[in-house]
Amino acid sequence: xxxxxxxxxxxxxxxxxxxxxxxxxxxxxxQLLSFxxxxxxxxxxxxxxxxxxxxxxxxxxxxxSLTSAIQDDSPGVQILSEPQGRNTAPCVYWAAREIAKKxxxxxxxxxxxxxxxxxxxKFKKTVSDAIAWAQSHDDLVTLGIxxxxxxxxxxxxxxxxxxxxxxxxxxxxxxxxxxxKAKEFLKAGNFYWNGGMFVWRVDVIxxxxxxxxxxxxxxxxxxxxKVEAAxxxxxxxxxxxxxxEKASNVTAFPLDCGWDDLGSWTSLxxxxxxxxxxxxxxxxxxxxxxxxxxxxxxxxxxGKLVALLGIQDLIVVHHGDVILVARKDxxxxxxxxxxxxxxxxxxxx
Amino acid sequence: xxxxxxxxxxxxxxxxxxxxxxxxxxxxxxQLLSFxxxxxxxxxxxxxxxxxxxxxxxxxxxxxSLTSAIQDDSPGVQILSEPQGRNTAPCVYWAAREIAKKxxxxxxxxxxxxxxxxxxxKFKKTVSDAIAWAQSHDDLVTLGIxxxxxxxxxxxxxxxxxxxxxxxxxxxxxxxxxxxKAKEFLKAGNFYWNGGMFVWRVDVIxxxxxxxxxxxxxxxxxxxxKVEAAxxxxxxxxxxxxxxEKASNVTAFPLDCGWDDLGSWTSLxxxxxxxxxxxxxxxxxxxxxxxxxxxxxxxxxxGKLVALLGIQDLIVVHHGDVILVARKDxxxxxxxxxxxxxxxxxxxx
Numbered sequence: 001x002x003x004x005x006x007x008x009x010x011x012x013x014x015x016x017x018x019x020x021x022x023x024x025x026x027x028x029x030x031q032l033l034s035f036x037x038x039x040x041x042x043x044x045x046x047x048x049x050x051x052x053x054x055x056x057x058x059x060x061x062x063x064x065s066l067t068s069a070i071q072d073d074s075p076g077v078q079i080l081s082e083p084q085g086r087n088t089a090p091c092v093y094w095a096a097r098e099i100a101k102k103x104x105x106x107x108x109x110x111x112x113x114x115x116x117x118x119x120x121x122k123f124k125k126t127v128s129d130a131i132a133w134a135q136s137h138d139d140l141v142t143l144g145i146x147x148x149x150x151x152x153x154x155x156x157x158x159x160x161x162x163x164x165x166x167x168x169x170x171x172x173x174x175x176x177x178x179x180x181k182a183k184e185f186l187k188a189g190n191f192y193w194n195g196g197m198f199v200w201r202v203d204v205i206x207x208x209x210x211x212x213x214x215x216x217x218x219x220x221x222x223x224x225x226k227v228e229a230a231x232x233x234x235x236x237x238x239x240x241x242x243x244x245e246k247a248s249n250v251t252a253f254p255l256d257c258g259w260d261d262l263g264s265w266t267s268l269x270x271x272x273x274x275x276x277x278x279x280x281x282x283x284x285x286x287x288x289x290x291x292x293x294x295x296x297x298x299x300x301x302x303g304k305l306v307a308l309l310g311i312q313d314l315i316v317v318h319h320g321d322v323i324l325v326a327r328k329d330x331x332x333x334x335x336x337x338x339x340x341x342x343x344x345x346x347x348x349x
Numbered sequence: 350x351x352x353x354x355x356x357x358x359x360x361x362x363x364x365x366x367x368x369x370x371x372x373x374x375x376x377x378x379x380q381l382l383s384f385x386x387x388x389x390x391x392x393x394x395x396x397x398x399x400x401x402x403x404x405x406x407x408x409x410x411x412x413x414s415l416t417s418a419i420q421d422d423s424p425g426v427q428i429l430s431e432p433q434g435r436n437t438a439p440c441v442y443w444a445a446r447e448i449a450k451k452x453x454x455x456x457x458x459x460x461x462x463x464x465x466x467x468x469x470x471k472f473k474k475t476v477s478d479a480i481a482w483a484q485s486h487d488d489l490v491t492l493g494i495x496x497x498x499x500x501x502x503x504x505x506x507x508x509x510x511x512x513x514x515x516x517x518x519x520x521x522x523x524x525x526x527x528x529x530k531a532k533e534f535l536k537a538g539n540f541y542w543n544g545g546m547f548v549w550r551v552d553v554i555x556x557x558x559x560x561x562x563x564x565x566x567x568x569x570x571x572x573x574x575k576v577e578a579a580x581x582x583x584x585x586x587x588x589x590x591x592x593x594e595k596a597s598n599v600t601a602f603p604l605d606c607g608w609d610d611l612g613s614w615t616s617l618x619x620x621x622x623x624x625x626x627x628x629x630x631x632x633x634x635x636x637x638x639x640x641x642x643x644x645x646x647x648x649x650x651x652g653k654l655v656a657l658l659g660i661q662d663l664i665v666v667h668h669g670d671v672i673l674v675a676r677k678d679x680x681x682x683x684x685x686x687x688x689x690x691x692x693x694x695x696x697x698x
Binding site: 341 | 371636637639641642650652653654655656657658659660663665667670671672673674675676678679682683685686689690693694697
């Protein structure tokens with residue numbers, strides 16, 4: 001496959017979530033973790049576009065505080081280093097302007113850095129279709145992930161009419177639903193998860209910014225395109241909220257490739273097969289496991305012997321100076337733990 | 350208090366149980382653990398007799414394989430090093446013969462090395478009473494621990510008639526009962542736990558050995574008192590079985606001093622107050638604990654931050670290269686784990 005010469009990849013790697021604490025911390029966030037797959041999620045993301053995007057046109061956007069760690073993880077990759085995190089709209093805008101300097105009609109792919117996509121060929125095919133569409137249409141293109149469960153943790157895209165080539169008009173962006181709504185969505189069949197993956201020409205997205213968020217251009221120009229000066233004035237807002245939800249030219253391609261956003265320790269269960277052998281149906285990333293009448297646990301304790309006796313549905317993690325033991329159904333509440341860690345042992349948060 | 354010049358302490362420290370695995374291992378058994386109290390249970394045992402027993406008359410019996418570790422823990426204390434473990438009867442017999450060489454009418458105290466006795470003064474008073482009795486009676490004296498629950502994990506002493514000075518004749522030694530029996534015992538009031546603590550003159554116990562286990566003297570004499578030669582011929586049997594259950598001159602003093610044999614991780618709950626502050630009613634020996642909606646756990650992870658989220662009734666231990674997570678009601682089954690460890694990572698068992 002020959003790379004598409006006018007395509008630029010922008011990987012958003014500024015997140016510093018704590019859902020995988022203690023493995024993920026503010027200084028070593030999820031995108032730098034490998035989850036037993038040899039390379040970081042960030043590197044996996046960059047590698048995913050091999051053959052599609054010219055190597056010198058793969059960029060990473062991250063915040064200053066993470067830049068050094070990101071550089072270590074992805075040496076040689078160009079980094080746009082934000083003075084501070086401002087959600088996704090400002091970083092997309094900045095990257096779009098930078099790409100426009102290289103190629104005013106360049107194709108810009110915006111991708112999260114911390115998701116997993118097991119079925120690579122399907123993904124590449126969909127992305128190629130999206131690029132082709134963006135090259136020939138003045139549309140904001142996004143990828144809608146085919147849901148396989150009534151998930152309440154994601155926003156949805158409501159697909160409208162088919163517009164050919166496998167693409168659909170997006171009627172609306174839908175906030176995270178409750179379970180009843182999510183079940184309706186799954187049954188209806190035209191609701192797709194919003195995975196935050198976008199493909200567009202830079203002239204198209206910059207025009208959309210000018211139309212729906214004109215203050216961004218003003219701030220940028222007033223500060224002579226100096227990122228250090230402009231950023232503090234930028235409102236922290238998402239690209240969805242600033243542009244996508246308001247735009248009428250949003251087109252989507254359905255994506256069905258085993259995508260997972262690794263939203264919590266429990267999402268590792270969806271990735272079981274990627275993590276190699278499992279014992280007693282537990283997901284295990286440990287030196288050795290001894291499991292007696294123990295099932296359905298998630299274990300991450302590299303280099304350790306982990307022994308379980310009569311244990312079900314737990315998350316057990318050892319990392320550095322920390323041992324976490326949490327009920328799986330409380331995985332979303334690990335943030336409560338991290339809040340306490342910040343007070344008690346800030347260096348470990 | 351002036352030490353009793355004719356009294357000798359024999360601390361039995363040959364055990365290599367694994368109930369506190371991974372903290373206790375075959376090379377570092379329970380008697381060498383401190384359980385957050387600064388010194389090992391063995392040292393605590395030796396110290397318990399300060400003022401009662403002359404320092405040079407405190408002896409330790411252990412096996413060859415543990416001798417070096419015991420020496421490190423109790424430097425300067427005389428050690429009788431058994432070529433191999435043979436249960437308690439042979440080591441009591443050997444120690445009695447050694448004491449008889451120093452003082453044929455010496456008082457011998459036989460004490461386990463891995464129990465805990467919070468109420469020291471009460472203990473010393475009872476031991477003093479027992480010593481006084483043994484000095485003036487040709488009896489085998491033992492201490493019966495006042496039960497506070499219908500425990501099925503211990504053998505019992507059935508107390509008979511009072512013989513004065515707070516002592517009772519022991520009618521019989523009773524095997525570990527089932528729960529119904531244990532409840533009856535508790536109600537009856539004259540059943541006491543057999544804690545394996547004995548006080549007698551060496552001439553009295555040696556005479557009892559000659560009467561009830563005459564082969565011991567034969568083996569010992571035939572091998573010219575050479576322990577390396579004699580030991581392989583000794584039958585591994587307990588002092589209870591070899592002598593106490595058969596003897597008719599057994600006298601007991603009731604002991605009520607918060608005694609605990611630390612039979613498993615869960616027994617640490619009985620020691621809560623010795624271990625300092627507790628959080629959420631968990632027993633904690635860890636660097637720091639963050640506990641969110643978690644109660645009644647037993648945590649031992651020195652130097653670590655342990656974070657619990659929605660966790661009840663678990664044992665969580667980190668030690669060296671091992672992490673153990675076990676349900677508290679499975680504490681007695683840790684031996685099943687250790688059996689697997691012996692196969693998988695013998696160095697950790």
